[in-house]
Amino acid sequence: MATSRLHAESAVGGDGTGDQLILRRLRTGEDARLQAHVADLSPASRRSRFLGGMNALSPAEARRLIGDGMGPVFALAAEIDHPAGDLLVGEAVCAIGADGVTAEFALSVADAWQGRGIGRAILAGIVLGSAARGVECLYGEVLRDNHRMLQLAARAGFACRTHSGDPRLVLIERTVPAAVRLHRRVREDHDGFALAA
Numbered sequence: 001m002a003t004s005r006l007h008a009e010s011a012v013g014g015d016g017t018g019d020q021l022i023l024r025r026l027r028t029g030e031d032a033r034l035q036a037h038v039a040d041l042s043p044a045s046r047r048s049r050f051l052g053g054m055n056a057l058s059p060a061e062a063r064r065l066i067g068d069g070m071g072p073v074f075a076l077a078a079e080i081d082h083p084a085g086d087l088l089v090g091e092a093v094c095a096i097g098a099d100g101v102t103a104e105f106a107l108s109v110a111d112a113w114q115g116r117g118i119g120r121a122i123l124a125g126i127v128l129g130s131a132a133r134g135v136e137c138l139y140g141e142v143l144r145d146n147h148r149m150l151q152l153a154a155r156a157g158f159a160c161r162t163h164s165g166d167p168r169l170v171l172i173e174r175t176v177p178a179a180v181r182l183h184r185r186v187r188e189d190h191d192g193f194a195l196a197a
């Protein structure tokens with residue numbers, strides 16, 4: 001997916017000036033940044049993100065999550081545009097299944113940046129990025145006690161149901177509407193797309 005810019009003044013900053021949130025594809029070679037982001041998450045956030053007791057991402061795992069830009073996996077980076085260098089404040093990984101039309105996703109926002117609308121923006125990016133790849137159904141596995149993610153998903157149109165294989169989990173899923181139309185529009189626009197936050 002091409003670079004996307006979310007002008008999130010209303011969501012980020014809170015002092016009226018706002019920071020610019022940039023949503024773009026996490027690229028090959030950025031595995032160390034992803035590892036650092038995961039290492040900096042609080043244990044509770046890491047547990048929620050990886051559904052268990054994972055402490056650190058190995059370089060190989062980070063590379064696998066980022067993908068190569070051409071295969072069935074794509075990852076998003078949410079960055080704050082900062083004079084001292086872009087700050088990675090969130091990530092998402094989406095894996096398209098063998099059927100080509102269903103995809104599983106998971107995301108995280110750095111603890112200090114949670115509650116400012118970044119998760120909502122990333123989720124919107126996941127939906128658009130998936131639609132651009134022809135995905136028709138998106139789903140995720142969420143810990144039952146992760147009320148924040150369940151609330152975010154419900155507001156983004158996801159339905160929740162009990163996970164058949166693991167009672168700790170809730171399955172969230174939604175269809176990706178107008179996938180074909182979006183597919184065309186995003187592919188035609190080489191500079192990406194703009195979303196209003």
Ligand SMILES: CC(C)(COP(=O)(O)OP(=O)(O)OC[C@H]1O[C@@H](n2cnc3c(N)ncnc32)[C@H](O)[C@@H]1OP(=O)(O)O)[C@@H](O)C(=O)NCCC(=O)NCCS
Pocket residue numbers: 044045046048049105106107108109110113114115116117118119120121140141142146147148149151152155
């Ligand atoms: C879940 C997570 C991604 C949400 O990101 P975020 O940036 O904090 O969320 P946002 O600020 O965009 O909030 C979006 C919605 O989440 C809900 N939410 C946000 N903060 C909340 C809180 N403290 N309590 C309950 N719900 C909350 C609200 O529904 C909010 O919508 P609203 O602004 O219209 O009220 C983030 O908290 C996170 O990274 N958690 C750890 C990892 C994780 O749980 N990943 C999900 C695995 S799939």
